[in-house]
Amino acid sequence: MTERTRNAVIIGGGVGGLTAALALERRGWAVDVFEQAPALKEVGSGVMISPNAMSVLFALGLEQVVARGVPLTHVELCTWRGEALRRERAEDVPGTDVPAVLFHRAALHGALHAALGSGTRVHLGARLTRFEEDGEGVVARFEDGREARGDVLVGADGLHSVVRAQLHPGERMRYAGHPCWRGLARGFSHPALPRGLLRETQGRGARFGVGHVREDLVYWWATADWPQGEPVPGGDSAFLARVFQTAHAPIPELIAATRPADLLRNDLLDRPPLARWGRGRVTLLGDAAHPMMPNMGQGACSAIEDGAVLARTLEETRDVAEGLRRYAARRQDRTRWLQELSWRFGVVGQWRQPAAVWLREKAMRLAPASALRRQYTRLWGWRLGSDG
Numbered sequence: 017m018t019e020r021t022r023n024a025v026i027i028g029g030g031v032g033g034l035t036a037a038l039a040l041e042r043r044g045w046a047v048d049v050f051e052q053a054p055a056l057k058e059v060g061s062g063v064m065i066s067p068n069a070m071s072v073l074f075a076l077g078l079e080q081v082v083a084r085g086v087p088l089t090h091v092e093l094c095t096w097r098g099e100a101l102r103r104e105r106a107e108d109v110p111g112t113d114v115p116a117v118l119f120h121r122a123a124l125h126g127a128l129h130a131a132l133g134s135g136t137r138v139h140l141g142a143r144l145t146r147f148e149e150d151g152e153g154v155v156a157r158f159e160d161g162r163e164a165r166g167d168v169l170v171g172a173d174g175l176h177s178v179v180r181a182q183l184h185p186g187e188r189m190r191y192a193g194h195p196c197w198r199g200l201a202r203g204f205s206h207p208a209l210p211r212g213l214l215r216e217t218q219g220r221g222a223r224f225g226v227g228h229v230r231e232d233l234v235y236w237w238a239t240a241d242w243p244q245g246e247p248v249p250g251g252d253s254a255f256l257a258r259v260f261q262t263a264h265a266p267i268p269e270l271i272a273a274t275r276p277a278d279l280l281r282n283d284l285l286d287r288p289p290l291a292r293w294g295r296g297r298v299t300l301l302g303d304a305a306h307p308m309m310p311n312m313g314q315g316a317c318s319a320i321e322d323g324a325v326l327a328r329t330l331e332e333t334r335d336v337a338e339g340l341r342r343y344a345a346r347r348q349d350r351t352r353w354l355q356e357l358s359w360r361f362g363v364v365g366q367w368r369q370p371a372a373v374w375l376r377e378k379a380m381r382l383a384p385a386s387a388l389r390r391q392y393t394r395l396w397g398w399r400l401g402s403d404g
């Protein structure tokens with residue numbers, strides 16, 4: 017007797033939801049993705065996808081996606097004056113048998129969407145309000161009255177996840193103490209900014225990161241201590257110009273070259289790691305499961321990893337509740353580590369006392385190469401199967 021095709025209901029059509037859909041579809045699942053927005057799209061900014069997540073995309077047959085972004089050649093951490101504290105050649109970093117790539121978000125998201133086959137249906141304008149489990153499966157209910165039934169429901173609905181709120185009511189978010197602004201400078205070039213370089217500059221209570229996402233497009237991000245939800249005086253561009261006016265070139269030039277329409281602000285929030293991700297036939301994935309500070313560039317990467325591990329684990333058993341428990345168990349140690357590391361890196365990166373900044377710079381200069389290699393191996397060297 018042939019086995020019935022299993023079907024998954026995925027809530028959220030972000031990077032995590034689309035990767036999970038693709039991975040499940042490739043393993044024979046019928047997939048329905050429900051996205052609240054009227055169109056599938058991403059915010060206009062950049063995203064770094066490191067080799068751990070690129071290896072998943074390669075395994076899903078998306079090798080050609082590399083051409084949509086800019087592979088990293090160097091990674092640099094530097095001081096406010098522009099002195100390099102560390103500069104690594106990407107090819108010397110463990111795990112870079114697969115490239116690390118900086119993308120415009122729409123380019124990555126578009127490639128995932130285009131790769132979906134006939135096994136996946138995407139439903140737009142579908143905002144989940146709640147779900148219910150019964151003996152037969154799980155039912156998702158949407159704001160406009162729609163319903164969908166699945167063998168499994170995956171909450172890939174991001175930082176403000178409705179699925180997570182139903183599973184774990186009353187949780188609070190944690191504010192980093194600073195927003196992150198993201199900008200795109202069009203047609204920008206500067207001799208101190210070669211294509212392929214990803215650079216982070218750390219100052220006193222402010223950081224700035226930058227890299228090309230296309231030949232003609234430079235992506236940058238900036239942090240500065242500021243209360244949650246409070247508008248900055250004079251507007252975002254003028255505020256950032258003031259904060260970064262004494263930073264090394266081309267930081268002030270990049271801020272000046274960015275149109276207000278190409279500038280975004282997000283107050284950075286995360287949540288503490290969960291002891292239990294899901295219940296029965298319901299689980300979480302990506303930011304819904306383990307929202308983290310963007311400091312290690314691993315939020316989208318770990319959502320991509322989740323999708324691959326979910327599909328692989330569910331293939332091992334017909335008991336989906338057992339499969340989902342195993343999936344969470346495989347992911348929890350790594351994602352907890354990433355959440356904690358990302359938080360700590362931000363705390364230290366935002367230090368503002370001169371003595372603390374001196375200490376941070378000294379520590380980065382003197383950090384043994386072997387310790388950095390170990391860290392990169394754990395971050396970028398992850399491959400499907402590493403979690404057990």
Ligand SMILES: Cc1cc2nc3c(=O)[nH]c(=O)nc-3n(C[C@H](O)[C@H](O)[C@H](O)COP(=O)(O)OP(=O)(O)OC[C@H]3O[C@@H](n4cnc5c(N)ncnc54)[C@H](O)[C@@H]3O)c2cc1C
Pocket residue numbers: 027028029030031032033050051052053062063064065142143144145172173174175176177178196198237282301302303304310313314315316317318319
């Ligand atoms: C400033 C900044 C920089 C970052 N840089 C990087 C980086 O360089 N590299 C990296 O790996 N990560 C980075 N991240 C993190 C990354 O953006 C997130 O981790 C990633 O987008 C999470 O993907 P996701 O699919 O889990 O969630 P999301 O991308 O948030 O997608 C969730 C989707 O669910 C939909 N949705 C929400 N609620 C519902 C509902 N009730 N019903 C239906 N649909 C719903 C949303 O509309 C959305 O489309 C950065 C984050 C920030 C803030």
